Amino acid sequence: MERNVVDEFSGLRRFQQDETLDIVPIIEIIEESDLDNLEVYAQAGTPVLVDVPEYLTETEEPNGFTAEVEELLSDFDTPVKFFNKKSDYIGVPVVSGHLNDQFNYSVLFNRYRNLSDDFNRVAIRVFIGSSELTTKQNKDLRELRDTISNEDILLLDSIEPAELGPESTARKNLTEVAEMFDSNERIILDAFSVFRGVNYNFGPAIAREAGVSGFGDFAHDRRLPPAEDIPMGMHNTRNIYHYDYEDRQQRKFQGNDGYSGQDSAFEALSDWDKWSPDHCEFCEEAEARDSEGPTFWKRVRMGHYVESVVETES
Numbered sequence: 282m283e284r285n286v287v288d289e290f291s292g293l294r295r296f297q298q299d300e301t302l303d304i305v306p307i308i309e310i311i312e313e314s315d316l317d318n319l320e321v322y323a324q325a326g327t328p329v330l331v332d333v334p335e336y337l338t339e340t341e342e343p344n345g346f347t348a349e350v351e352e353l354l355s356d357f358d359t360p361v362k363f364f365n366k367k368s369d370y371i372g373v374p375v376v377s378g379h380l381n382d383q384f385n386y387s388v389l390f391n392r393y394r395n396l397s398d399d400f401n402r403v404a405i406r407v408f409i410g411s412s413e414l415t416t417k418q419n420k421d422l423r424e425l426r427d428t429i430s431n432e433d434i435l436l437l438d439s440i441e442p443a444e445l446g447p448e449s450t451a452r453k454n455l456t457e458v459a460e461m462f463d464s465n466e467r468i469i470l471d472a473f474s475v476f477r478g479v480n481y482n483f484g485p486a487i488a489r490e491a492g493v494s495g496f497g498d499f500a501h502d503r504r505l506p507p508a509e510d511i512p513m514g515m516h517n518t519r520n521i522y523h524y525d526y527e528d529r530q531q532r533k534f535q536g537n538d539g540y541s542g543q544d545s546a547f548e549a550l551s552d553w554d555k556w557s558p559d560h561c562e563f564c565e566e567a568e569a570r571d572s573e574g575p576t577f578w579k580r581v582r583m584g585h586y587v588e589s590v591v592e593t594e595s
Contacts, residue, residue: 304591305468307375307404307436307497309334310363311349313356316370323372330404330434332375333360337505339380345506361395368399375436377406384408386421393429404434406470407458411444411451414458426462435462437493438470443479445472445487452487459491467493475522475531476503482529485594496594501531501586502579521546522582525555526589543578561588 306322307330308315316331323329335354337346357363364374374396378388389405396403405425414422437455444451459467469491473482484496501524519542521534532553536546547570550556558568563584566577 303495305330305434305495305497307332307470309337309346310353311337311346312353313367316367319370328373328402330373330375330436331364331371332377332404332406333357333363335360335377336380336408340505343508345508347508359392361392364396365399371400373402373404373434374400375404375406378408380408380440384410384418386418386425390421390425390428393425397430402432402434403429404436405429406436406438408438408440409451409454409458411441411449411454413450414454422458422461429465431464433465435459435465435467436470437467437491439472439483442472442474442477442483445479445483452483452490455487456491459493463492467491469493469496471498471504472496473498473529474504475501477505480530485529485590500583502583519543519546521550521578523550523553523556524582524586524589526593527555561585561592563588 305328308319308322309332310316311334319329319331333353334346334350337344337350338354340347353363354360357366360374360377364371376389376392376396378384378386378392386407389407393403393405407422435458437458439445439451439455441451445455446452455469455472459469469484469488472484472487482498484498488494488496501522519536519538521536521543523532523534524530525532534546534549534553536542536544536549547567550567551558556564558564561584563581567581567585
């Protein structure tokens, strides 16, 4: 979730109505200065997990964060060196591997060893694909399991959310790896990515199937934003997106071309038979429409999504 949107939320604590509910922020650092802005996430609870998303430099096509992450890594060489030098600012570092190395999980083991002495707790982000796990991958994962502490956190990151249907290999992989690390807190990541394949939130169902602590995603936003820099004011706000928590899908309400596009999009939303302006404060804001523009509608979209998930899936 983008920090400027979280700032507008005045932090994440507002979503934590139930004291038994843990909200665990996972922050991808793309600039060194991002470490100065963690407090807005820490309000929701601890720990705040911090990752340097090296994988964003390894995607097939450049994305909106590729250049920033490459520049950050040019100063520190590796995420591990960044964490070691910035340990005073970081509660729980996230150890990640590579996307372009056929899921070589031995990288996770090596990086973990170089961090565990400096931190009381480490999160390990395991990328899970849709191919059957190999014998070597299973061996590397078991070695990792036998090395990490029970206090460490396992993040099972689905990189192909479109392949997570029932009986799929990707779903089986998530469940099997979760069972392998049953002594650790485990979280399913990115099982809902409407911009990358399928419009369905698999997170809640897979989390229950795998018996894990929870699930998380990019809160109804893009994991890989486009590389093109769109000047402020030039965003397409003719369409409004809204989460349907009953069907676990994103709904798109399309407006007309021209300056009245947003008005017609909201009219389509308000005509939807499931529209409830009293559902949450973000829906109330949408109904009042005291503000306009892409940031306003992103706040409404993401806020409504988080409220819906907390309310219906916790």
